[in-house]
Amino acid sequence: MVTTLEIRNLHAQVAANGESILRGVNLTIKQGEVHALMGPNGSGKSTLANVLMGNPQYEITAGEVLLDGEDLLEMDTDERSRAGIFLAFQYPVSIPGVTLANFLRHAINARLKAEDPESKGMPIPKFVRMMREKMNSLGVDHSFAGRYLNEGFSGGEKKRAEVLQMAVLEPKIAIMDETDSGLDIDALRIVAEGIQKLTGPEMGALVITHYQRMLDYITPDFVHVMMHGQIVESGGAELALQLEEKGYDWLREKYGQPEQA
Amino acid sequence: MVVVKRRSDALTQPRYSRDDVTTLSDKQNEPQWLCEARRAAWDVYEQTPMPHMEEEWRRTDYRSIRWQEADVMISANGVGEEVVPAKNREPLVGDTQGGLLVFVDGKVVHHEVAPELTEQGVIFTDLNTAIQEHSELVQANLGKAVQAEMGKFAALHAALWQNGVFVYVPRNKVAELPLHVVIYNTKEGASLLHNLVVVEENAQGTVQVDYASAEAEKHSAYFGGTELIVGDAANLRYVSLQEWNRETYDFSHQRAIVGRDANLDWVIGNMGSRLTKAFIEVDIVGKGSNARVSGFFFADKNQFFDLDTQQNHNAPLTTSDLLFKGAAKDNARTLWQGMIKSLPKMQKIDGYQVCRNLVLSDDARMDGIPGLEIEADDVICSHAATFGTLEEQPIFYLMSRGIERPHAQLMLISGFFDELLQRIPFEKVRERLTEEIEAKIVG
Numbered sequence: 001m002v003t004t005l006e007i008r009n010l011h012a013q014v015a016a017n018g019e020s021i022l023r024g025v026n027l028t029i030k031q032g033e034v035h036a037l038m039g040p041n042g043s044g045k046s047t048l049a050n051v052l053m054g055n056p057q058y059e060i061t062a063g064e065v066l067l068d069g070e071d072l073l074e075m076d077t078d079e080r081s082r083a084g085i086f087l088a089f090q091y092p093v094s095i096p097g098v099t100l101a102n103f104l105r106h107a108i109n110a111r112l113k114a115e116d117p118e119s120k121g122m123p124i125p126k127f128v129r130m131m132r133e134k135m136n137s138l139g140v141d142h143s144f145a146g147r148y149l150n151e152g153f154s155g156g157e158k159k160r161a162e163v164l165q166m167a168v169l170e171p172k173i174a175i176m177d178e179t180d181s182g183l184d185i186d187a188l189r190i191v192a193e194g195i196q197k198l199t200g201p202e203m204g205a206l207v208i209t210h211y212q213r214m215l216d217y218i219t220p221d222f223v224h225v226m227m228h229g230q231i232v233e234s235g236g237a238e239l240a241l242q243l244e245e246k247g248y249d250w251l252r253e254k255y256g257q258p259e260q261a
Numbered sequence: 262m263v264v265v266k267r268r269s270d271a272l273t274q275p276r277y278s279r280d281d282v283t284t285l286s287d288k289q290n291e292p293q294w295l296c297e298a299r300r301a302a303w304d305v306y307e308q309t310p311m312p313h314m315e316e317e318w319r320r321t322d323y324r325s326i327r328w329q330e331a332d333v334m335i336s337a338n339g340v341g342e343e344v345v346p347a348k349n350r351e352p353l354v355g356d357t358q359g360g361l362l363v364f365v366d367g368k369v370v371h372h373e374v375a376p377e378l379t380e381q382g383v384i385f386t387d388l389n390t391a392i393q394e395h396s397e398l399v400q401a402n403l404g405k406a407v408q409a410e411m412g413k414f415a416a417l418h419a420a421l422w423q424n425g426v427f428v429y430v431p432r433n434k435v436a437e438l439p440l441h442v443v444i445y446n447t448k449e450g451a452s453l454l455h456n457l458v459v460v461e462e463n464a465q466g467t468v469q470v471d472y473a474s475a476e477a478e479k480h481s482a483y484f485g486g487t488e489l490i491v492g493d494a495a496n497l498r499y500v501s502l503q504e505w506n507r508e509t510y511d512f513s514h515q516r517a518i519v520g521r522d523a524n525l526d527w528v529i530g531n532m533g534s535r536l537t538k539a540f541i542e543v544d545i546v547g548k549g550s551n552a553r554v555s556g557f558f559f560a561d562k563n564q565f566f567d568l569d570t571q572q573n574h575n576a577p578l579t580t581s582d583l584l585f586k587g588a589a590k591d592n593a594r595t596l597w598q599g600m601i602k603s604l605p606k607m608q609k610i611d612g613y614q615v616c617r618n619l620v621l622s623d624d625a626r627m628d629g630i631p632g633l634e635i636e637a638d639d640v641i642c643s644h645a646a647t648f649g650t651l652e653e654q655p656i657f658y659l660m661s662r663g664i665e666r667p668h669a670q671l672m673l674i675s676g677f678f679d680e681l682l683q684r685i686p687f688e689k690v691r692e693r694l695t696e697e698i699e700a701k702i703v704g
Contacts, residue, residue: 053661056653081663093658097676106672107662114663148676165662 003031003068003084003172003204005052010063011229012051021047023229024063031172031204036215036240038208039226040248045208046090048226049177053087054080067173081107082114084172088162088179090208094150100161101131101145104168111169134167138194156187163194173204180214192217212244227255273324274311275332275417275451275482279303282420289389292396295403302409302419309413320596320628321567323536326510331482333450334423337368345445348696349473352441353689354500359438360385366448367423375438383436383466384429388455391427398429402459406488406516411540414512418453418484425455425486430464432492439467446474449481449508456487458499462520465496469690472511473504473533480535481506485513489527493520493547497527500690504533504697507562511537521547521576528685531558531566531587532697542571545579555684556585556616557694559701560593560625567596574603574610577637582613586681588674590621590701596628601644605636614644619677621651649677671702 005028012022021044029035037045051058052065054077065072067083075083095103109121122130135142140160150158159179166174176195180188196217199205207218215223215237223239224231227248232255233239282303286296312318342350342363352358360374362385374385384395391399409416430436444454460466474481483505491497497517505511511534519525531537543552552572560566572581581601589595601612612635618627629646651673659669675698682691 053657055657076666077657077660078663078665078669081661087661089658089661093655095655095658095673095676097679098672103659103662103672106664106668110663110665110668148679169662 001068005029005072005085005173005204006066007052008064008066010048010051010065011061012047012058013061015057015059020061021058021229022051025226025229025231027224027231029173029204029206032201033222034199034205034207034218034220036207036209036220036223037226038210038223038240038243043226044229045226046177049087049175049206049208052085052175053077078110081169082111086166086169086171086174088159088166088174088176090177090179090181092150092158092162094148094153096148096151098149099146100149100164103149104131104165107165107169131168134164137197138164138167139190140164155182156184156191159183159187159191160194163191163198167194167198171203173206174198175206175208177208178210179207180209180211188213189217212240215240225251227251272328272332275328277332277417277421285421285423291392294400295392298404299420302416305409306413306416306420309416312413317540317569317598321536321538321565323510323512323538326482326536327480330449330479331451331510335366335446335448335450335452335481337366338448340365340447342370344447344475345443346473348693349443349445349471349504351689352439352469353693354439354441354467354469354498354687357438358441359383359436360440361443362387362426362441363443363445364424364454365445367446367452367454369424378436378438381434381436382431383434384427385440386427388425388427388457395427395429398459399427399457402488402490403457404488405490406518406544407486407514411514414484415486415514418455418486418514421484422453422455422486425457426470428458428466428468430460430466432461433463435464436466439469442468442470444470444472446481449477449479451482451484453484457490458488458497459490460492460495460497462492463494464492467498469500469502471502471504474506474509476506477508479508481509483509483511483513485511485515487513487515489517489525491517491519491523491525494522495520496524498686499525500528500687502530502532502690502693503537506533507535507564509534511539513538514540516540516542517544517552519543519545519547519550519552522549523547524550525552526686527552527554528690529554529556530694530697531556531568532701534564534566536565536567538567540569540571542573543581544573544575545581546575548576549578550576551580552582553684554581554583555681556583556587557678557681558585558587558595559698560587560589560595561701561704562591562593564593565595567598569598570614571600571602572612572614574601574607574612577607578609579607580611583615584613584681584684585616586678587616587627588619588621588677588701589625589627592622592624594626596630597646598630598632599644599646600632600634601642602634603637603640607637608639610637610640610642612640612642616646617677618646618648619650619674620648621674671699674698674702
């Protein structure tokens with residue numbers, strides 16, 4: 001069965017101050033499809049990514065999100081992950097004292113235990129082998145596994161660690177929040193090629209980006225433009241090229257300022 | 262006997278007398294020098310008021326102790342080492358043990374020491390036996406580091422300690438096999454044991470001491486004294502893990518004296534007790550020496566831990582490195598008061614003193630007061646106390662990978678302690694502390 005994530009008329013605000021960010025987002029992503037989400041700063045792209053994962057900094061005020069017909073918004077963050085949703089964070093937090101390998105082993109075992117409460121988790125030799133394979137395929141140095149999660153990682157290392165986690169957890173729908181930002185051209189190539197390897201019939205992707213250059217590696221099936229908390233324009237890969245060339249002003253003129261909530 | 266009335270019939274201090282001191286000395290058939298030392302300590306005890314608003318005590322209110330329960334001396338009633346839980350009996354430092362000494366309710370119920378250690382002249386026995394068999398050695402070292410004058414409870418301890426452990430590693434000898442001491446109480450009341458560890462010049466030793474007691478309803482008091490005498494060019498690794506029941510008030514003075522070109526690696530774990538007031542002090546008296554102190558504490562429910570640490574640089578070219586890491590949950594309270602001191606003109610000293618605190622509930626309170634008194638100008642000294650809580654964004658991050666919230670919290674808390682655990686040179690001690698962390702979080 002092909003997994004489908006349906007976002008319907010989603011509204012969300014910042015929990016701390018009630019600032020309205022998402023103002024009626026509609027989007028459907030199927031396993032195997034690559035959707036690019038573009039748009040100016042502050043248009044709500046990151047908020048959408050975080051809301052889908054259940055970040056407590058945001059509150060849903062209207063709308064629904066269905067994962068294969070199940071209410072995603074009713075699930076806790078960890079359940080969403082185990083159901084196949086993944087978020088590659090734009091700014092992953094560092095976790096002192098927890099190594100990347102230890103963290104991923106717990107993440108995998110949490111999945112196995114959710115499926116079978118009797119599960120003792122993945123045997124360590126099997127886990128180590130799996131990690132090495134994934135690290136090799138993404139060109140990640142093995143020493144990464146023993147380092148504290150994101151602690152002292154460079155920008156590029158953090159992004160690669162996010163992609164590595166994605167590779168290990170094999171999500172059905174992956175959301176990548178500006179995984180290309182803050183990278184130089186070499187780091188971008190490594191990260192983008194890593195993502196490219198992971199996309200395919202098994203994984204649907206929502207790739208949030210400002211720039212076409214990421215999409216040179218990962219060809220989107222659909223490109224969407226978000227402004228003022230809504231998706232205002234959707235098209236094929238050519239839309240990204242158009243945006244690269246013309247910027248967002250033409251869309252601002254076309255759609256004007258948002259209605260005040 | 263002085264009994265001061267306060268509310269109803271509550272005692273404000275334990276009911277001991279000079280006669281108790283004499284009776285104890287007589288019963289144990291102690292040499293003259295010890296009888297005199299005990300009596301002198303008793304004089305100090307009588308002249309010293311119960312601690313109250315002195316600087317090192319004013320944040321610590323121990324007055325909830327029911328002395329009418331806690332001052333009753335625990336006496337052994339024939340139970341053996343089988344009552345000691347496996348985790349407290351298990352050797353944590355090294356696989357092969359050089360010796361095991363188990364006290365139950367103050368009585369030695371197990372004593373063994375490896376022949377190869379005895380052949381080297383290593384002494385590992387209870388203190389009362391040591392006084393009978395090695396009186397001069399004990400006399401030369403007892404009271405070197407901890408004296409009655411240090412406070413009310415130090416004086417009480419010096420006057421009335423019942424037994425304890427004597428570890429002695431002679432000059433140039435290496436006691437490779439670790440020595441393990443277990444102090445376990447099944448009964449409620451008072452106990453006072455003294456740990457005297459002497460590692461002579463160019464010698465080396467490793468000692469683990471476990472304190473624990475069975476769950477109880479009545480209050481208990483432990484008046485502890487620990488002396489670590491590290492000779493010139495000597496090495497001592499000392500691990501102490503305190504896990505008293507939740508009705509025990511622990512008042513202890515623990516002090517190390519470190520000679521020239523020597524190394525002390527001291528690990529302290531404080532998990533148990535209702536209230537702990539520990540004075541932990543390192544005196545570096547010889548040039549070129551290093552002392553490392555690593556402290557773990559985790560308080561929950563109504564526990565109150567007050568850990569006072571002091572690093573005294575009394576010689577130039579010395580290093581001290583103290584890291585304490587602790588957490589508090591429920592309505593627990595912790596307090597760390599640290600101090601680095603140097604004598605005048607002790608140049609080229611490097612003192613490090615940090616206490617990191619993780620506050621796990623709104624009702625828990627943690628305080629940290631670092632201090633420096635340095636009278637030299639060519640020194641490196643740093644001190645800090647930090648405080649944090651479990652933040653929502655790291656929890657969200659871990660949960661976003663499928664890890665359930667309680668497990669995510671556990672990972673973050675364990676991660677917090679990892680920096681400290683990595684300093685502990687014994688894998689099983691690290692494992693044991695990791696288990697304690699989990700038990701505290703779940704419990």
